[in-house]
Amino acid sequence: MAPGEEKGSGDSRMFAGLRDKLKNTNLYDAKVGAIHLKNKVGKFGNIINPNHRHDEEHEKLTDEKRSRITESHRFGSFAPERDGNKIKWYVDGRDYFWAVSVALEKAKETIYIEDWWLSPELFLRRPPYYNQEWRLDQVLKRRAEAGVKIYVIVYKEVQQAISCNSAHTKHALNALCPEGTPGHGNIRVLRHPDHNIFENAGDMTFYWAHHEKFIVIDYQLAFIGGLDLCFGRWDSRQHPCADVHPSGVVNEVFPGQDFNNNRILDFQTVEDWKSNELSKADYGRMPWHDVAMGVIGDCVYDIAEHFVLRWNFVKRDKYKRSADVDWLTLRGREGENEDLIAVQRPKHPVGDYIHHPLSSLENKVWAHEPQGTVHAQVVRSSCDWSSGILTEHSIQNAYCEIIRNAQHYVYIENQFFITATGENQSPIHNMIGRAIVDACVRAGKEGRKFRVIIVIPAIPGFAGDLRDDAAMGTRAIMDYQYKSIHRGPDSIFEQIKAQGVDPKNHVFLFNLRSYDRLNKSQAMVEQEEKSGVKYQDVQRAQAEEIMGEGVHGYTDEHPGDNSGNSEKERLVDMKRRFEAQRPEVGLDEGKISKDSIAETAMLNGGKVSEQVWHDDLEKEKENFVQEELYIHGKLLIVDDRISQLGVHDSELSIVMEDYNTLDSVMDGQPFKAGHHAATLRRLLWREHLGLLPAQTLDAQDDPNAQPPDVCPNNIMEGSEYEFVADPMSDQ
Secondary structure (H helix, E strand, O other), rough: OOOOOOHHHHHHHHHHHHHHOOOOOOOHHHHHHHHHHHHHHHHHHHHHHOOOOOOHHHHHHHHHHHHHHHOOOOHHHOOOEEEEEEEEEEEOOHHHHHHHHHHHHHOOOEEEEOOOOOOOHHHHHHOOHHHHHHHHHHHHHHHHHOOEEEEEEOOOOOOOOOOHHHHOOOOHHHHOOOOOOOOOOOOEEEEEEEEEEHHHHOOOOOOOOEEEEEEOOOOEEEEEEEHHHHHHOOOOOOOOOOOOOOOOOOOOOOOHHHEEEEOOOOOOOOOOOOHOOOOOOOOOOEEEEEEEEEEEEHHHHHHHHHHHHHHHHHHHHHHOOOOOOOOOOOOOOOHHHHHHHOOOOOOOOOEEEEEOOOOOOOHHHOOOOOOOEEEEEEEEEEEHHHHHHOEEEEEHHHHHHHHHHHOOOEEEOOOOOOOOOOOOOOOOOOOHHHHHHHHHHHHHHHOOOOOOEEEOOOOOOOOOOOOOOOHHHHHHHHHHHHHHHOOOOHHHHHHOOOOOOOHOOOEEEEOOOEEEEEOOHHHHHHHHHOOOHHHHHHHHHHHHHHHOOOOOOOOOOOOOOOOOHHHHHHHHHHHHHHHHHOOOHOOOOOOOOOOOOOHHHHHOOHHHOOHHHHHOOOHHOOOOOEEEEEEEEOOOEEOOOOOEEEEOOOOEEEEEEEEEEEEEEOOEEEEEEEHHHHHHHHHHHHHOOOOOOOOOOOOOHHHHHOOOOOOOOOOOOOOHHHHHOOOOOOO
């Protein structure tokens, strides 16, 4: 023993050397496996300890650190206010999905996608037959093969209640790049939360859902808003209901289950497009209205940070012992701050630690100079079950403060309108209703003109007759909405009235409808009779032709099962027989009416009475359809200066104020409006009033369908633009 050497140090070196020798042996692996099993079994104790993520000393320190951050930021958000963002608005799926397709195709390093529902077979460009390379799974496959790392988080649904089938999403994406092929391992998909106690012990929820819908590409730009990358969301501003094409089924816009009417038949078994279709020859689809944003600037980092937190939280909760799911570390959240993004470093970690972004933040276009003029802040609704954090409701805080401080008007588009004005409306606790009451009462007592304009769907988008027992949930939602708005002493209307102000002078509610004409002529009926093939079978054949193996779905055991080949051949033959009869019934002689007349609701779209119909006029009447235009976005615009997108269960949102102003009018007086908020509001109102032209399917040359790094929005100036300039006008 050397002088001064303690006996224990020699023992320590001896045991350390022994441990090193045992590593990579079966004995060591068995020991680590036993430790993991012990920890997994120990999770069952979480069932009786709902505070299990916040009761240990290191967890309390992390919570305190997060609290200090949120307390230092406006609205109590995890993210600070950021200057110099370039933010572009997208209205409806046609523009948004085209822009996403352009941006995804240019990805070089990483793609983050978080969605409530993701349909791998979604076509980002239309018509699908002529844009098969722009199916979402094919775009992601190309990027994965090019070396891009793709991370996806989707909501794991309660199967008894929701039909989005996240298992299919995961299996289909994972099967894109099989082992031994380029791109293998570059796509990772996580689902959360679990609903089975034996899968994940005490970490479950049945009553809440993840509603985040955002994309981050290379830490250069992000998309955020109300549009999932899924079936039923693609739409154009004229919102067609019809998709019957006697001139050729290749012109279909909404293939398979992408043609949907939630009010008639909800999505079911979405892994198989053919299993749940309405006949296009008999029904119209339910149009879908939504809004999203494209972001370049410092806010991209905050959106990415939220994704990394969610990824690591799901890793910790579900995949802690899965070697194929890595931890993500983040520049700016290293060392003692990596706990802010839920990074853990157990004694025996499983999975690697991957540092993001893969290239330096200093290389990002927004890192050195402002990219735009929008002052913005990312806010969220997040808590223990969704992100492993103490409850943050900075979205609600932002809504309430912005509405309460409004001077002229509040404009809201929302899928639901359920809120409270006080403590008597449990279980509803969001206080947006109280903020509306306060703003209206203050304006009324000051004798000031003030309007709250709310656009919501006529009926929540759930299938079934409202009189049926099965529609009890839909009726409950509507009941909550009525009680929020005007029924009972705690409603917005009654609370305003109780303070001596007439709510009818201030609060206005609207819903929207679309109409169209199914192009089901007598000639097409004869075509069905002569060929012995129904148009619905032709629909199925078309979906089969352009979907390939994606129609039939994937499983862990049988990825890309080709058992449907004989069925595909049968359907394709039916399509051939149907279309072979087209000349026989005169459909090749120019006697084909328009496949949709939705453009007649838009600027310069002509009159319905002027639309040619090559058939009996009584038959034409039978083919008219109408449906509610489903408002899905979560949008708030106040005083043509501030806009906010997003409010829901587990949600990410962005608050925006443009420092670039434009000369406008407010209640007849000159007014400096924020360019971003005012131009978005003017476009929305023109769309809803039919004061914009209908859109073509091809968005190649449309500035509003390009990512924010390509070009700014085209605000489409003209007389209609000026007509809606003053939101307080009585015209």
